[in-house]
Amino acid sequence: MSDPKPNELIEKIDYNPSQKGWMDVPVEIRKGMYCYASNPKSVEYVGLPHARPWNPLEEDWKLPENWKEIVHKAFRERLDRFRSFKVFMDICVRCGACADKCHFFIGTGDPKNMPVSRAELLRSVYRNDFTTAGKILGKVAGARELTLDVLKEWWYYFFQCTECRRCSVFCPYGIDTAEITIMAREIFNLLGLNIDWIATPVANCYRTGNHLGIQPHAFKEMLEFFVDDIEEKTGVKVEPSFNRKGADILFVTPSGDVFADPGTYTAMGYLMLFHYLKEQGLNVTWSTYASEGGNFGFFTSHEMMKRLNSKMYAEAKRLGVKWILGGECGHMWRVIHQYMDTMNGPADFLEEPVSPITGTKFENAKSTKMVHIAEFMADLIYHGKLKIDKSRNDNLKVTYHDSCNPARGMGLFDEPRYVIKNVCNNFYEMPRNTIREQTFCCGSGSGLNAGEDMELRMCGGLPRANAVKYVHDKYGVNMLACVCAIDRAVLPVLMEYWVPGVDVTGLTEMVANALVMPGEMERTTNLRGEPLPGMEE
Amino acid sequence: MSEEKKIYDKGKVLTGLILFVVILAFPFLYNSGKAAPAPDRILTEKAKAAKECIEPKAFMKSEHMQILNDWRGSVVRDGKRIYVSSSDKEFDMSLSNTCLDCHSNKADFCDKCHNYASVNPYCWDCHIDKPKENK
Amino acid sequence: MNVKYMFSLIAVIVLFLLAYVGVEAAGLQILFGIVIPYVALLVFVIGFINRVIGWARSPVPFRIPSTCGQQKSLPWIKSEELDNPHTTMGVIARMFLEIVFFRSLFRNTKATLSDGPKISFNLEKWLWLGALAFHWSFLTVIVRHLRFFAEPVPFWVQLLEKVDGFFQIGVPGIFISGIVLLAAVFYLFLRRVIIPQVNYISLSQDFFPLFLIFGIAFSGILMRHFAKVDVTGAKELAMGLVSFHPIIPPGIGVIFYVHIFFVSVLLAYFPFSKLMHLGGIFMSPTRNLPGNTRAVRHINPWNYPVHTHTYEEYEEEFRGKMIEAGLPVEKE
Secondary structure (H helix, E strand, C coil), X not given: CCCXXXXXXXXXXXXXXXXXXXXXXXXXXXXXXXXXXXXXXXXXXXXXXXXXXXXXXXXXXXXXXXXHHHHHHHHHHHHHHCHHHHHHHHHCCCCCCCHHHCHHHXXXXXXXXXXXXXXXXXXXXXXXXXXXXXXXXXXXXXXXXXXXXXXXXXXXXXXXXXXXXXXXXXXXXXXXXXXXXXXXXXXXXXXXXXXXXXXXXXXXXXXXXXXXXXXXXXXXXXXXXXXXXXXXXXXXCCCCCECCCCCCEEEECCCHHHHCCCHHHHHHHHHHHHHHHHCCCCCEEECCCCCCXXXXXXXXXXXXXXXXXXXXXXXXXXXXXXXXXXXXXXXXXXXXXXXXXXXXXXXXXXXXXXXXXXXXECHHHCCCCEEEHHHHHHHXXXXXXXXXXXXXXXXXXXXXXXXXXXXHXXXXXXXXXXXXXXXXXXXXXXXXXXXXXXXXXXXXXCCCCCCXXXXXXXXXXXXXXXXXXXXXXXXXXXXXXXXXXXXXXXXXHHHHHHCCCCXXXXXXXXXXXXXCCCCCCCCCECCCCCECCCCCC | CCCCCCCCCHHHHHHHHHXXXXXXXXXXXXXXXXXXXXXXXXXXXXXXXHCCCCCCHHHHHHHHHHHHHXXXXXXXXXXXXXXXXXXXXXXXXXXXXXXXXXXXXXXXXXXHHHHHCCCCCCHHHHCCCCCCCCC | CCHHHHHHHXXXXXXXXXXXXXXXXXXXXXXXXXXXXXXXXXXXXXXXXXXXXXXXXXXXXXXXXXXXXXXXXXXXXXXXXXXXXXXXXXXXXXXXXXXXXXXXXXXXXXXXXXXXXXXXXXXXXXXXXXXXXXXXXXXXXXXXXXXXXXXXXXXXXHHHHHHXXXXXXXXXXXXXXHHHHHHHHHHHHHHHHHCHHHHHHCCHHHHHHHHHHHHHHHHHHXXXXXXXXXXHHXXXXXXXXXXXXXXXXXXXXXXXXXXXXXHHHHHHHHHHCHHHHHHHHHHCCCCCCCCCCCCCCCCCCCCCCCXXXXXXXXXXXXXXXXXXXXXXXXXX
């Protein structure tokens, strides 16, 4: 497959849609813009219905006979269960404020990628099936019947939304397309219409505890490989423990960081940080059973999210820890912050999180009992508990990408910035309208980080990349920091495509590079094996 | 779920709705069912004797403010003081000397309706309600 | 010609003709002046309440505010209480600013793509300004109309009239709110026609209320300044309605009936349309909840047990490998 060149993508973008009524333009499922259909084995493994091989490009999707009935019933059920969904179906005035806020619209110019249009795809059927006006007036009232083409249009466009919630920031009623996309995807799953990049990680996670399907022994081996790597670069031998009863804290982080660069360096960072704090009283264990922070169940259904998420509390309970520490991940933190306690709580078998090093009570996590590593590290640095040599990061000119979910589903803005500013000397913000609550998605979130939809990903990532390019050109920024494992997996590709010369790092990797470990040898390289500033030859 | 038909956040939702209804009901409550017919136009003997105003009654009802406004412009800016009515009668363009000559009962004739319709003409800022004081 | 707005325009013209012919030719003053207004008000109130109760019958299973500012975490990090409230007071403040000043809309930007490529986001306040002008002037107009529905007229209504008529232009004096309302409606219409993105998403039901409200404002201004009607008669009719002694005073101009018919249609149409955003904004879970889910547990009333893959099942499958790798197990 030959991917289009950057300039070819740019040339295609036109923000002025044709004036042809959108209902009259049928969907065209285009290669490079969609993800492959779910593997029936994965669907079956977690007991979801209508597992079968099917191909989005084929005319026949092999839907169950009564698929319309299933959709109608599922729609009704979700209207009854989620006030958000019901209200959002009813109150949009189509003011258009959200239109050019979506990275997919900005990057493709496809008018159906305007959040309001995306929602209207569903709303048109809602009006037809559930409102009096729609039933009587039909198309005049913006209603249309559910047909196979409509379903395909839904599928195509609800897998072109990364649930990043940027539109909801600008909507005067807070209409959140993520919420609408979540409902649409729940309905797809009742028809066996998931994408494989979500379905298989879900099945893996259910079975092995992580998306990548790493089995317990392999998980341990992979971390032990990092241990050797760390020893090689720092001279310090760290000693992680696994599934250990008697630990005070359970640490959970996305498995992506165990598996692929540059996330691996962030994983090494965790190991070093925990080792460093061990003498000061940190007693932490990893788990192979709960070895996944991320939750692709969130992109499947609320139920699947709950099923996968349950492992965190279950494991914390089994091991008898006091509280849980969570690594750098995006949607993982939306799930933890806004869903976990409600779904799988109350966590009354845990204690209110207290930092064993500083004594700080994390009152903001007193019910869920799970603390973000950025909160944890910011507190350590604030209390002067980390010996930092900032100059080791002097080769970096860093900017920070607020990952969508910790930004708009939690409000984690200043903790990571505080950490970055304390471990490196050169920090530059991207333009105001592209950071913090207005941050742009990497373009590959919510399970769209597959290989076959590369064009979609590059389009969706354009606004983010473009803001990076701005600080790259202006300040010479060469490092993009983030707190999300999907970011770490996809941003390097995105940077390579739009802004060559910018690399991607996690927060903890930068901390670990600057961390002066007791008993370390002279550090000459960073965790990536690149020479530290002043050590180049 | 739907079968139990429960109202969630009942307290807040009902409070909001009650507030909504109370605000809407304001005019109904405020008047507490008292009808408020428009005040009768009380004419002085002199006005009755004149039979007709400078223009027909219906026209005067909706246009008197416009006539007065035109008169003011005409008198103050152009120095023209004579108004010729549609029935070819001539009148001195003067609120105090023409209008209030017949309608000398300002409180009854003017104010009642003005108050009823919540109209506060600034005519009375200068033309104090004592007619003929300078004749 | 755009079908979407032509349909709505024709609908409003038909409504106008209905009232005009109904009163002028058929003498149906009682229908248009008494019956329809009462029915419309009833439909409005009952419909509105029904709709809100309908929303309230669906629970809010998760606390999902859009967090648009720094969370409350460590004591030395300043949290943004207005954009990411963690207390009820904060939520009230956020909602207040949202409802009264359209704070989210104030953030609006416009994306443009230029060579480079360079994407820039420029502030775009016109929509915010237009929306604010529209809603506030409409509210002013409505409150001002209390002079027809209250006897004696409350002082604050008179005060509002005084402020609104500050310029003392013409007799009767022009009300600023009326002009602003007309202009704002026209702007909101224009942007639906001119801005391609907005035009693309506009439906006929987006144009209908605009035309209707334009008709209401226009007929109102017409009868105040141009085709004058008998004001005391109008008030008599209005007072008759609110005191449940309905009467039809003779000789009120036909435009008056057109005006109240438009208003009646708007009221009756309201609960079945997007205009319900008036109620909906209060019910939006991304705005009306605090962002404190980790500190205070949110309860999902339909939280049901799910199938999970337990540790025991996990160990059962991998026990051999775990033991071999030196991982602790529950059962040897």
